[in-house]
Amino acid sequence: MTLEDILxxxxxxxxxxxxxxxxxxxxxxxxxxxxKQLCDAGYQVSLETSGALDVCEVDGRVMKIMDIKTPASExxxxxxxxxxxxxxxxxxxxxxxxxxxxxxxxxxxxSALALHEKCDVLFSPAQGQLNASELADWILRDxxxxxxxxxLHKILWGNVAGR
Numbered sequence: 001m002t003l004e005d006i007l008x009x010x011x012x013x014x015x016x017x018x019x020x021x022x023x024x025x026x027x028x029x030x031x032x033x034x035x036k037q038l039c040d041a042g043y044q045v046s047l048e049t050s051g052a053l054d055v056c057e058v059d060g061r062v063m064k065i066m067d068i069k070t071p072a073s074e075x076x077x078x079x080x081x082x083x084x085x086x087x088x089x090x091x092x093x094x095x096x097x098x099x100x101x102x103x104x105x106x107x108x109x110x111s112a113l114a115l116h117e118k119c120d121v122l123f124s125p126a127q128g129q130l131n132a133s134e135l136a137d138w139i140l141r142d143x144x145x146x147x148x149x150x151x152l153h154k155i156l157w158g159n160v161a162g163r
Contacts, residue, residue, distance in 0.1 A: 003034055007041060020062075021048035026055070035062050052078040056086040064091040071105055072098035072126075084118060091119040096151070098126040103138055116145035127151050 001009075010018060018038050025031045026049055038045045039061040046063040049055060052075075055064050066083060069075040073096065087093070093115055095106040106123065115121050123146045125135045136148055 003030060003037055006034060007037060010038070010043070011041075016042070016044055017046075018043045019046045019048060024050050024053060026053040026058075032057055032059070035059050050075075050078065051083055052080055054080065054086075055083045058086075060088075065094060066091065067094050067096065068106070068109065070095055070098060070102040072102045072129075084113065084115070087119050089119055092122055093119060094122045094124060094149075096124045096126050097135055098129045100138070103135065107142060107144060110144065110146065121146040122149050123147070124149050124151055127155070 020031065020035055020038075025047060035045050035047060036059045039059055044063075045059075045061065046065055047055075047058060048065045049067065051066040051068060055066060058064060064087060066087065069079050084093075095102075095109075097103050097106060103123075110116055110121055123135060123139060123144070125132045127150075132148075132150055139146060139148055
């Protein structure tokens with residue numbers, strides 16, 4: 001599918017919001033040009049990224065929603081911490097919290113790196129691993145400068161690839 005085909009298909013949906021996601025979009029050849037062309041066409045574009053690849057070349061009009069992998073995810077080593085310097089106030093950092101140890105680790109990262117001063121920070125309970133109300137209680141108890149969210153795609157469609 002060409003970039004023109006994607007833009008044509010996108011236009012058929014009649015929305016002004018487009019999220020580029022799925023696997024790791026930045027690993028796909030042409031993703032940077034796609035996001036630029038979507039912005040040029042007047043769409044409000046967001047990028048959901050694992051944070052493992054450089055986000056600094058992403059068009060500045062694109063809202064970056066970047067994961068920070070926690071220790072329990074067993075992907076912590078993939079975090080590209082230099083990406084934080086390329087974020088701005090329209091962007092978001094997302095921690096998916098698996099357990100209390102992850103919570104304490106994420107809480108320390110938010111504080112030590114003053115992440116909440118850079119952009120919005122989101123904490124999500126890992127579906128099936130941490131009760132959302134327990135995470136909410138910890139956030140409220142500690143008065144963290146974060147927003148809580150649930151992994152809505154997993155609630156709506158389960159843990160199914162391609163949805």
